[in-house]
């Protein structure tokens with residue numbers, strides 16, 4: 001029965017997978033779950049490639065894995081000089097870092113933007129300096145698409161749609177689909193692509209199911225303490241909650257702590273609150289194995305080798321895809337195994 005559900009959901013989800021952007025396939029030398037694959041022929045290059053990388057911060061295990069992946073791929077031994085900047089969750093620090101990279105005459109800028117808006121002027125400055133900009137992880141919303149050269153990251157809307165389709169199937173299986181379903185949404189950093197896409201998918205799901213009610217919606221900023229605080233505050237007002245849709249693993253950990261402290265059980269298997277999460281870090285998957293997280297949708301942080309391949313192709317004068325999405329999957333409490341968790345590198 002469990003297997004049947006997994007197969008049906010996989011079929012449904014594959015059916016809903018959309019988007020016309022290119023789906024990034026792993027660079028040839030890059031195993032899907034490993035970061036920092038060496039460039040096979042850096043010695044053939046005439047010169048070291050100088051790259052400035054502006055990262056949002058270090059808010060989650062996912063983010064740390066993302067930073068490591070880019071640093072490993074753009075390493076000295078692969079023929080790069082990397083200038084790394086941690087913006088500590090402040091877009092103004094990212095703008096300052098980009099200006100600094102321009103002054104240092106880098107060959108490429110890699111930007112993992114905190115939020116989608118506010119980049120037009122500084123990207124125009126990079127364009128005037130003729131420095132190609134590669135956007136990673138989250139997207140930018142700019143007036144002119146030519147302000148960046150390429151994007152590689154996750155299809156956050158599709159991730160959210162995966163979660164909504166899964167929830168629909170599970171509520172039906174457990175015959176909870178006709179009753180009122182009270183949903184709490186702990187959002188990510190407001191204005192980030194990860195938040196915009198995942199929230200939009202949930203809101204669309206709520207609009208199309210008259211019995212799904214949005215009980216509360218607040219940002220947990222992708223961090224555990226904030227999500228704990230938000231969930232605890234919501235629980236003071238109501239404990240009539242069926243689903244908590246957290247927008248990353250760190251938030252799910254904080255929400256679970258608050259739910260348990262309030263005496264609520266977590267997990268669809270024991271008739272408790274259905275906690276949905278994103279990222280699928282090894283800790284998040286362990287929570288899935290324990291049943292406390294019911295669904296964990298993967299968000300792949302191992303983007304370094306793809307960024308390296310983009311830069312290498314551009315340096316060799318090859319044309320590159322403008323927008324590429326990484327392949328991602330999902331895991332639930334019915335199908336997760338210890339073996340899957342042991343293979344996880346983040």
Ligand code: AHR
Pocket residue numbers: 059060061062063137138194222247248249250278279299
């Ligand atoms: O942009 C990706 C999101 O940012 C991940 O889901 C989250 O964990 C990270 O902080």
